[in-house]
Amino acid sequence: MQQKNESRSNKARTEATRLALISAARRLFSEKGYAETSTPEIVTAAGVTRGALYHHFEDKLALFRAVVRQEYAAVADEITTAVGEQPGSALDALRDGSRGYLKAMSDKGRVRIMLLDGPAVLGQSELSQIDRETSADALRTGLSEAMDAGHIQRLPLEALTVQLSALFDRAALAVSEGDDPEDHLRILDAIFAALK
Amino acid sequence: MQQKNESRSNKARTEATRLALISAARRLFSEKGYAETSTPEIVTAAGVTRGALYHHFEDKLALFRAVVRQEYAAVADEITTAVGEQPGSALDALRDGSRGYLKAMSDKGRVRIMLLDGPAVLGQSELSQIDRETSADALRTGLSEAMDAGHIQRLPLEALTVQLSALFDRAALAVSEGDDPEDHLRILDAIFAALK
DNA sequence: GCGGTGACATACAGACTGTATGTATCATAG
DNA sequence: CTATGATACATACAGTCTGTATGTCACCGC
Structure with missing residues (x-):
């Protein structure tokens, strides 16, 4: 019943975003390899933007x-x-x-x-x-x-x-x-x- | 005594170019790894152009x-x-x-x-x-x-x-x-x- | 010597990475 | 409860890289 844009605490937001990124990245890396997986692909699969990725991870x-x-x-x-x-x-x-x-x-x-x-x-x-x-x-x-x-x-x-x-x-x-x-x-x- | 622009047979040209490319690539790949080595770097080290590389190798x-x-x-x-x-x-x-x-x-x-x-x-x-x-x-x-x-x-x-x-x-x-x-x-x- | 092929050189299109900058939301001091 | 700062992004941009397309010139066989 949760709404997508429901307000969440910053900690929860961070946790959710990191999890989504790691999960999407794991799937793509495992399927296509590191070099063949692009960050646009990853963030699309994770449902976030590249800004989010580079906010949570250095690169x-x-x-x-x-x-x-x-x-x-x-x-x-x-x-x-x-x-x-x-x-x-x-x-x-x-x-x-x-x-x-x-x-x-x-x-x-x-x-x-x-x-x-x-x-x-x-x-x-x-x-x-x-x-x-x-x-x-x-x-x-x-x-x-x-x-x-x-x-x-x-x-x-x-x-x-x-x-x-x-x-x-x-x-x-x-x-x-x-x-x-x-x-x-x-x-x-x-x-x-x-x-x- | 050989001049740089001395005329050579096509076969010799090819051999020399391939050798120069492989040799330069070997050095760079071994020092920096495959992903971190760019083709512009390789051809510069080999003294040829990217055109030569893509002529002799598919990619x-x-x-x-x-x-x-x-x-x-x-x-x-x-x-x-x-x-x-x-x-x-x-x-x-x-x-x-x-x-x-x-x-x-x-x-x-x-x-x-x-x-x-x-x-x-x-x-x-x-x-x-x-x-x-x-x-x-x-x-x-x-x-x-x-x-x-x-x-x-x-x-x-x-x-x-x-x-x-x-x-x-x-x-x-x-x-x-x-x-x-x-x-x-x-x-x-x-x-x-x-x-x- | 001449048409054709091989060996390049140059120019270009598309994609990708990392950064810089802008914005909205959350947290908190007062 | 509000002002202020911090956090979590979103967007725009610069630089680089790969592969391809196209043009040029030297060699090669006839």
Whole structure:
């Protein structure tokens, strides 16, 4: 029953506009990529003007950054729930986590944003920074504890985290291109088992 | 002693112009990335006009494609010579190959072109197609033979090739960001050994 | 040497990004 | 309750970029 031009508080206005922009941008970026999506398109889809966009975001890149952070957070959430609370064995956690990740990345648009445009547009350093703040941290601490407990061999922690992330990412990419997830999960499991 | 405006055959002209364009583009793409490099910049650096560029290449993307293919070919060459001729054990070949790859990718600009802009601009499918035509093929056949000889366990070949490539790529990326190559090589060796 | 083709050079149209400026609405001090 | 400032936009504009269309001149084969 709300009217379109009903008066709203500034905070609510801002929230609504930002949400509309991020949502529209996410859809367009995921469908056509960052470079092929124009700001006129985004604001039209969001039902606002370019003035609003440039009021809330410094530039197109800042909007993309917001979209990427949201995707990373969503994926981290899915993985966390997939792994569950009880510690279990380190290998079980890795297996559950990798399945949770592949499931979370079964959205092709998400793959494009996080694994293709993300690194190119934001740079690998900023992206791995975002990754560190979300999902990679869980992986690293999990590996660290597994090493301490002697469940897996002791290797350079940082490098190992990075490399395993690479396996997950490439698997997600390949699956999004039509590969069979089971094939890739078998490889992942074999490598995890081999770290014992 | 050659004069600038000396008359040349058409074939030589074309060759020289294409080379100048690809060379200038490679330098600029590697320094500033694809999106931030404009065609006016490229042609100025190459000493030609935009007319020449659009005469020899369908568009900016086609020029990028040519640069990418050249880089892939160069890397494949370096790996081939690093691995050497005599077969040796499959694990030795993997170890030599990974070292050769990391060395070939020690050029930060090359990493940017092949691992950051490449997938985003050309798409993962086209890029892995190029990869298949060059270095990845050697990896796959090597793995296949190693499996047949019983040197490594039998796993889905295509997926294994893709995943190992991912390890190499991410290691190269991390090293280009300042990581210690030795740390990553240790991980790679550990994983290779574990495939036995 | 001459018609044709290839290799450019120049001019132009359309689109896009970011900024500058104007305006209406909300928040708040008095 | 009103004046004043701040916030949230909307509109207009400048500069740049891409791709195309068109014109020119040198090479090439006959």
